[in-house]
Amino acid sequence: MRICVLASGSKGNSTFIETTRGTKILIDAGLSKSELEQRLSKIEVMPTDIDAILVTHEHSDHTKGILQFSKKYGTKIYVHQKNWNTILNKVGEIPLSSQVEFGDKMFAINDLAIQSFQLDHDSNHCVGFSIYENNKKFCTATDLGHTTPTILNELKTSDFVLLESNHDVIKLKNNQNYPAKLKNRIMSQHGHLSNEQTAEAIFELLGNTPRGVILAHLSEQNNSPEIAIQTIKQTLISRGANVEKEIRIDVASQEHLSNIYRIKD
Ligand SMILES: [Zn+2]
Ligand SMILES: [Zn+2]
Known part of the structure; x- marks a missing residue:
């Protein structure tokens, strides 16, 4: 499996x-169609070759490009059955022939097996994805106010993980x-994970x-790659972990494509 984070942050997400x-x-298409086209071309992928876009939830930083992209390329859009109405209200009429719904059971897209799991977030129904190719597993979890034993179990049993590390609490x-109401929303059980919460999860x-974690969905104003990495590494080291040896920690960016990560059989 080959993974590249095309963009990650409050202005748009796509992996x-x-x-x-x-x-x-x-996973998500929270960039404009042309921005998606440009970023895909950098890794030499034709938009017509995209078999599916899986949508985590309706917020525009995850859905901005799905209507135009699916209209132009006929791409299938996969949305949890509890979220289709919300998505259609938000982005407009996605062609019926492109609408695919999934439920809580595992489903397949060609040689991929996919299991969604629920995340607590201030949206109608937000999901993370566990994605399997043969016996290898990649897991994504962004836009969540807290972790649960189920989420941790999905992460623990993955070979590679994309995990939100949204904000530094002090910042x-x-x-x-930011008005107090917005701060409280972000820090609530239905908001976003702080660097400290992400450190706990990585521990x-x-x-x-x-073997590796990509930190994702960093807030531009309330975090930085340096602060996120430092907070997480310090927490792990203070608990006796040999971070360099035990896990690779990278940060995904809003502006640039990530490295290309390969999970090998
Ligand atoms: Zn969201
Ligand atoms: Zn988001």
Whole structure:
């Protein structure tokens, strides 16, 4: 499996995944159609080759491009059955022939097996995805206010993980541009994970399957890649972890494509 985060952050999210046999999907399409086209061209992928776009939830930073992209390329849009109405209200009429719904059971897209799991977030129905190619597993979890044993179990049993590390709590609290209501929403059980919460989750992963974590959905105003990495590494080290040896930690960016990660059989 080959993975590239095309963009990650509050202005737009999209992750590209390709199997050895050539199945290509996106998790979310929160960039404009032309921005998606440009970013895909940088990894030499034709938009027409995208087999499906899986949507986590309706917020525009995850759905901005899905209508135009699916209209132009006929791409199938996969949305949880509890979220189709909300998505259609939000983005407009996606062609019926492109609408695919999934439920809580595992489903397949060519040689990929996919299991969604629920995340607590201030949206109608937000999901993370566990994505399997043969016996290898990649897991995505962004836009969640807290972790649960189910979510941690999905992460622990993955080879590679994309996990939100949204904000630094002090930076958020001191941010003069954010009204108190918004701060409380972000820090609530239905908001976003702080660096500290993400550190806690990554600590739980140590000694399990994951070899690497991509930190995702960093707030532009209330976080930075340096602060996120430092907070997480310090927490892990203070608990006795040998971070460099045990897990690779990278950060996905809003502006640039990530590295291309390969999970090998
Ligand atoms: Zn959201
Ligand atoms: Zn988001």
